[in-house]
Amino acid sequence: MQRRMFFATGAAALAGAATGGADRVWGASAPAASTHSIIPNVRVLDQDGREHRFYDGLVKDRVVLINFFYTSCGETCPLVTENLRAVQDLLGERAGRDIFMYSVTLQPELETPAILADYAALWDIRPGWKFLTGAPDEIERLRRAIGFASADPTYDRIKDNHTGIVRYGNDRLDRWAGTAGLGRPAWIAKAVTALAEA
Amino acid sequence: MFGLDRQVARALELGKELDAAKLSRRELAKLGLVAGSAHWAKGASLRAALAQTVPAIPLTPWRDELPIPPRLGAGGYSYNPADHQWCDRYPAQSAQCYELRIREHGHSFHKDLPQSTVWSFNGTFGGPVLDVRYGQPFCLYIENDLPADHVGYGNPETTSHLHNFHTATESDGGPWNWLKPGEHRIQHYTMCRAGFSDPQGAGNPYYRDTTGLAPGGTWWAQDGGDGDLRETLTTLFIHDHRPEFTAPNLYKGLFMMVRAFDQQDTGDESTGWKLPSGDYDVPLLFQDKRIVPDTGEMTYNQFAVDGFLGNYLTVNGKIRPYLEVEPRAYRFRLLNGGPSRFYRFVLRAGGRNVTFAQITESGNLLYVPRRNLQEIDLWVAERSDIIVDFSGMADRTEIIMSNTLKMRDDGRGEDVGKRLNPDDPANQILKLVVKSKGRNYPRFSLPNYFRPLPPLPDLSKVRRRLFKFERKNGMWAINGRFWDPDLDHANAASHIDPPHVVARDSAEIWTLDSSSGGWDHPMHIHFEEGQIIARNGVSIPAASRHRYDIYRLRQSRLDVLLRFRDFPQTDFRSTGAVPHTRDDHGRYVMHCHNVVHEDHAMMVTWTIRA
Numbered sequence: 001m002q003r004r005m006f007f008a009t010g011a012a013a014l015a016g017a018a019t020g021g022a023d024r025v026w027g028a029s030a031p032a033a034s035t036h037s038i039i040p041n042v043r044v045l046d047q048d049g050r051e052h053r054f055y056d057g058l059v060k061d062r063v064v065l066i067n068f069f070y071t072s073c074g075e076t077c078p079l080v081t082e083n084l085r086a087v088q089d090l091l092g093e094r095a096g097r098d099i100f101m102y103s104v105t106l107q108p109e110l111e112t113p114a115i116l117a118d119y120a121a122l123w124d125i126r127p128g129w130k131f132l133t134g135a136p137d138e139i140e141r142l143r144r145a146i147g148f149a150s151a152d153p154t155y156d157r158i159k160d161n162h163t164g165i166v167r168y169g170n171d172r173l174d175r176w177a178g179t180a181g182l183g184r185p186a187w188i189a190k191a192v193t194a195l196a197e198a
Numbered sequence: 199m200f201g202l203d204r205q206v207a208r209a210l211e212l213g214k215e216l217d218a219a220k221l222s223r224r225e226l227a228k229l230g231l232v233a234g235s236a237h238w239a240k241g242a243s244l245r246a247a248l249a250q251t252v253p254a255i256p257l258t259p260w261r262d263e264l265p266i267p268p269r270l271g272a273g274g275y276s277y278n279p280a281d282h283q284w285c286d287r288y289p290a291q292s293a294q295c296y297e298l299r300i301r302e303h304g305h306s307f308h309k310d311l312p313q314s315t316v317w318s319f320n321g322t323f324g325g326p327v328l329d330v331r332y333g334q335p336f337c338l339y340i341e342n343d344l345p346a347d348h349v350g351y352g353n354p355e356t357t358s359h360l361h362n363f364h365t366a367t368e369s370d371g372g373p374w375n376w377l378k379p380g381e382h383r384i385q386h387y388t389m390c391r392a393g394f395s396d397p398q399g400a401g402n403p404y405y406r407d408t409t410g411l412a413p414g415g416t417w418w419a420q421d422g423g424d425g426d427l428r429e430t431l432t433t434l435f436i437h438d439h440r441p442e443f444t445a446p447n448l449y450k451g452l453f454m455m456v457r458a459f460d461q462q463d464t465g466d467e468s469t470g471w472k473l474p475s476g477d478y479d480v481p482l483l484f485q486d487k488r489i490v491p492d493t494g495e496m497t498y499n500q501f502a503v504d505g506f507l508g509n510y511l512t513v514n515g516k517i518r519p520y521l522e523v524e525p526r527a528y529r530f531r532l533l534n535g536g537p538s539r540f541y542r543f544v545l546r547a548g549g550r551n552v553t554f555a556q557i558t559e560s561g562n563l564l565y566v567p568r569r570n571l572q573e574i575d576l577w578v579a580e581r582s583d584i585i586v587d588f589s590g591m592a593d594r595t596e597i598i599m600s601n602t603l604k605m606r607d608d609g610r611g612e613d614v615g616k617r618l619n620p621d622d623p624a625n626q627i628l629k630l631v632v633k634s635k636g637r638n639y640p641r642f643s644l645p646n647y648f649r650p651l652p653p654l655p656d657l658s659k660v661r662r663r664l665f666k667f668e669r670k671n672g673m674w675a676i677n678g679r680f681w682d683p684d685l686d687h688a689n690a691a692s693h694i695d696p697p698h699v700v701a702r703d704s705a706e707i708w709t710l711d712s713s714s715g716g717w718d719h720p721m722h723i724h725f726e727e728g729q730i731i732a733r734n735g736v737s738i739p740a741a742s743r744h745r746y747d748i749y750r751l752r753q754s755r756l757d758v759l760l761r762f763r764d765f766p767q768t769d770f771r772s773t774g775a776v777p778h779t780r781d782d783h784g785r786y787v788m789h790c791h792n793v794v795h796e797d798h799a800m801m802v803t804w805t806i807r808a
Contacts, residue, residue, distance in 0.1 A: 037497075038499065038500075076671050145501065147499075147502060147503050150504065150672075151504065151606070151607060151610075152716060160671060161671060162671070163672065165503070167501065172349075173350075174349055174351070175348075175353060176351070176500035176501065177442040177443055178442065180673045180681075180799045183680050183682060183799070187682055198346070
């Protein structure tokens, strides 16, 4: 029963988002082309159910941290999220002002905005950090494009294999790098701040 | 915020709920919520997506002449000896202070292509070549003239590492203390061999020659000399080491060759081993590039994690150039400038392989040179010097250097068992055309031996240390930990208790264990050459051993003997302007030299303590 209830809630949330208007039906139209050569402009939903274009709406001209996770990930994700929460504190007022954080689900078919909102609440997430889901094929495209994937299908299939990287970059400079999600928060904050000030 | 324990508990609880709610594919499909198999149907394009494939357009072959890197002349910089370890005993004369300015400029990879924007040392792609000599300490004045407002891949913050010199921490150019645009610093090199601070020469049996090969006597080191001759380094290079940006910075062009000469490898054909010298000692620096043909711009994928491969092979910054050679012996110094590609070089003439000899491996002279080779492998950052003898070849004979090693498409290592066609233009790199200048060419005679390896200590008494390389959640962990670029650098506490402390003057066996399948790792240890004494638990016989600075890991477990001598200088007290803490003089790293892996944390800090 628990399963059914959960399913019903999740599906309703996704359906709700998807029926907001004809142009918001997943898969109905191709996403607008990204103006970035690699980062796609896929449609994503944040934990509050708001829709964004990933590149144009969330990344363009910003300094960002991006990681992938899923709420049912047993070992790594909670630690990475906790770590990034510490990074958010270290960023202080810059978090949400000129440095933004995005955690994208690896289970978009299950993880609705409501579930992500619950997850975000667990960590007392402050403004400037969005938890994102979307149509599975669009999230998949995003994941592959920005280097949370492996060409080895066996390795790629295991979601946990994509949970340890944090991409950070300054889109204005088009400068990007990766660091360990379980790295020392002080380094992660310093690395991304250095790009913000470059 | 509430406690970590509680958060983890909540997350696990949530996870269980979700697991319990797992839906069947059918249920999801009904709702159109799953792309499911569609993801994998698209799998074929994943490789292309990751590699950002741009097809190479054919360019006119053999249009450009191979540029030879210009020799770097000395500048006249002064420096404060109090900033550098061992500078009190091995000061650099001002005539040996060389200037490196790191610049952005236009460069033509091929006459058919528009100019590309590259970074380099001193305004030539692949830099000048720096010739140094044992017994003559030198300094590098390094200035970062890159544009601070640079846009695109590559980070205009840079640090310059002389790979793999026996260098003090403060001059190692390792992944700390990078220069921002407009900044400069001076690095000092003793030009001594490892062991220079040991009790030397007559009386120390370690240096007694048992081969009969020691020059001018029976000792491999002289009292008050510059170290153990058997620890000589020969072909080295300088490259960028900015953490998390080394791959794009190297790819931009921040690498250059350094040749170290000594009393037998003299750089003069009339002395010592009489190896081909001057115009006949030719640096060949290899990098592969992706270039947009319409604009000439190089492209790079900053989101690559496994590796990055170019589709144009360049040598000394040119695509398929030619070089006229005289009918005599040449020394070609091959350097793989990465970022991820390995090569298997062959020399082709008339559909057949031309043989050659190999005199160095991993940048160090072999004890016994290898003759009559048909191919040679070069992993990233490896250097091998080969001797090709064109004697007796008729004018206009053409010999083409090609690559036959096929990489896996994502750049993570060799596609073992596959072989590229050396006569396919895509795999051809350089054409050598014989052209006599009518001189009376001397016959070249390859020495039978160079220098033997230093003997091993009593292995039962040396400390062993395990480094296990694992892919963890998409990043690279060493012994379960991720490298911290900031640790040991800004964090004063870590100076007191750094990870992996080795004792100065000790020897250790490091086991490098990479068990993950399908991954190749050219592992590099700063500061010290090591001898591989066992592979996968099987001893390597003395005759097959060598001194390496790159260890080829392919699902393998290598036992490497290392010695940690001379540094840190025990009586060094910095009084100069460079802020050193007393305990921070022996800090080095080990890292994968597939620099894309390095940028994703495949690096570990270790420290020598007196």
